[in-house]
Amino acid sequence: MRTVCLGILSFGEATGYDIKQRFERVYSHFFAAGYGSIYPALAELAAAGLVTRREEAGTGARPRKIYTLTDAGRRALAERLAAAEPHHRVHSDFALLMFLAELLEPARAAAMIDRRLADIRAHLERLTALAREGAPLPAGVEFTRGLGVAALTATARYLEDNRQPFLAALKAQRANRKAHFQHLPTGDSE
Amino acid sequence: MRTVCLGILSFGEATGYDIKQRFERVYSHFFAAGYGSIYPALAELAAAGLVTRREEAGTGARPRKIYTLTDAGRRALAERLAAAEPHHRVHSDFALLMFLAELLEPARAAAMIDRRLADIRAHLERLTALAREGAPLPAGVEFTRGLGVAALTATARYLEDNRQPFLAALKAQRANRKAHFQHLPTGDSE
DNA sequence: TCAGACATGTAATAAGTTACATGATTAG
């Protein structure tokens, strides 16, 4: 998280609030963060001298605290990036739900797919809006944007194409299982 | 994690070791776990009466501990799945590296892309091997497999197609920036 | 007047990662 905040700040100074907004506009398909992660990270970075903070009266109730990368921060960021491993991990409760779809009511499985699709579409809209903004994006940002669009588009397409047959298979299986249970002499269920 | 272990066990009894293997064969593109998560989770599930454990001499130095879902476990799993939100979060250091690629040496950016590609190809191989196994997969497993294949294939394709132009753009930018710096009267860098 | 954007932060909790510790058997 600290590295991510440094990264966002490398594009220009920002408040904690700003950082979250930028994040969401530009990068949320690869990384999510709440204020509960951002503010503590910023405090640590300030304590380590990697950013400076300046206060300014804002429109809200409190003064905004504007964070700026220092030279040390810029160096630390470059070092961290030079040493980082390109890990990529997904943690998908949605996928778990689908993986175990046989244990779900088909209507719920359908609802989950629809919610995931809505979520993906929202992401895609944000990413295409970003491209329509006029000012060309830095190469890295544009590359990452394209990567997100590619993965999300393919996922949405798969979900759209396979939703119906999948749900039909689940329903058929349910029916089968019920019919099967009916002539089994089980002692514990139903 | 507890839910995931219950989910894997819903396909049949297994040891902690087995759970990790199955995971990796079938689901690793959506969820990764180490033994440090699995064994404690299993211990908690046993304490809660959701699984039972039986010991058996194995081929290794220690007895294997085979975990089996209880009826209570099956019910708990169904309840959790019925209540779960379909969250999906990605945490990609790789994407961060690309996002900030301007701060990286182009050779390193190239290496990172290649590593990510190798990783994706390994995942895809595992997933296609799974389909070639003969026995038809449960609908949910097959759906999740397909979802992974779709997303990973699209990502690989994007990386392959955009690698060259992206790296070229980065190099050009570097050259520009250097040329620019040469006739700037900076006092702090180099 | 009411929702939503602006704006910051803390505390408690939950979760996951890494490193450590052990050691037999088997295939090359």
Next chain:
DNA sequence: CTAATCATGTAACTTATTACATGTCTGA
């Protein structure tokens, strides 16, 4: 003989999530 596979677990550490706490201004 050596590497890999089988096999389990703990402890320390790091990290993120959630809920809480506060409060103003603006537009509908």
